[in-house]
Amino acid sequence: MTNSQNEFVIPAVPAVSVAVRGTSSRFPVRRIYCVGRNYAEHTREMGHDPDRELPFFFQKNPDNLVLDNGDFPYPPQSNNVHYEVEMVLAIGTGGKDIKANKALDHIYGYALGLDMTRRDLQGEAKKTGRPWEIGKAFEHSAPITDIVPVATCGHLSKGDIWLKVNGEVKQKSDLDQLIWNVPEIIEHLSTIFELKAGDLIMTGTPAGVGPIKRGDVMEGFCEGVGSIKTKVV
Numbered sequence: 055m056t057n058s059q060n061e062f063v064i065p066a067v068p069a070v071s072v073a074v075r076g077t078s079s080r081f082p083v084r085r086i087y088c089v090g091r092n093y094a095e096h097t098r099e100m101g102h103d104p105d106r107e108l109p110f111f112f113q114k115n116p117d118n119l120v121l122d123n124g125d126f127p128y129p130p131q132s133n134n135v136h137y138e139v140e141m142v143l144a145i146g147t148g149g150k151d152i153k154a155n156k157a158l159d160h161i162y163g164y165a166l167g168l169d170m171t172r173r174d175l176q177g178e179a180k181k182t183g184r185p186w187e188i189g190k191a192f193e194h195s196a197p198i199t200d201i202v203p204v205a206t207c208g209h210l211s212k213g214d215i216w217l218k219v220n221g222e223v224k225q226k227s228d229l230d231q232l233i234w235n236v237p238e239i240i241e242h243l244s245t246i247f248e249l250k251a252g253d254l255i256m257t258g259t260p261a262g263v264g265p266i267k268r269g270d271v272m273e274g275f276c277e278g279v280g281s282i283k284t285k286v287v
């Protein structure tokens with residue numbers, strides 16, 4: 055049987071993809087993994103001890119991405135929506151139980167993203183032991199830049215990462231401050247899930263997270279990737 059559109063009882067969802075910088079090609083997105091509490095200062099500001107925790111992960115959905123510096127619509131059911139600026143890994147080759155010393159070979163490129171969070175709903179979920187999707191995986195919750203191929207930017211392990219709101223610096227750190235660095239993230243995540251080409255990994259946010267309101271403009275920057283800009287509407 056051929057794969058015709060007639061095969062589906064409702065219209066099939068088109069694949070989500072992100073532009074690849076410097077080319078007319080696109081990177082198709084499979085899953086979005088996010089690392090929780092991966093900068094020591096941010097871990098402390100959230101009330102946890104950075105020295106005692108293994109990395110942990112949650113997910114967003116590919117269709118939560120906001121592309122091309124598009125607007126971020128303030129989501130429903132929350133009065134406390136936070137920005138979290140994060141370097142993003144784009145996996146080009148999948149695998150299970152990937153060793154840290156081979157992990158970089160699996161990366162196609164890097165991007166910069168915002169892990170937008172309904173902090174009030176996430177807080178309730180933590181308190182009640184419920185899943186985090188309600189706080190993390192809502193529509194438009196993942197603005198992202200285009201993807202810069204490793205061939206262009208090399209591997210990113212050091213350099214400024216920051217976020218401004220309306221021109222004021224709110225978050226500022228260095229990629230070398232990650233508690234679990236990029237190879238360690240891939241090593242650990244690939245023991246839990248089988249990574250595949252097309253997966254994105256948001257690597258965690260520095261300290262300084264805080265709320266936004268309609269009309270605010272968020273601008274993020276990461277050395278090696280460049281900037282992202284999105285307006286809250």
Ligand code: MN
Nearest residue numbers: 138169258259
């Ligand atoms: Mn985050």
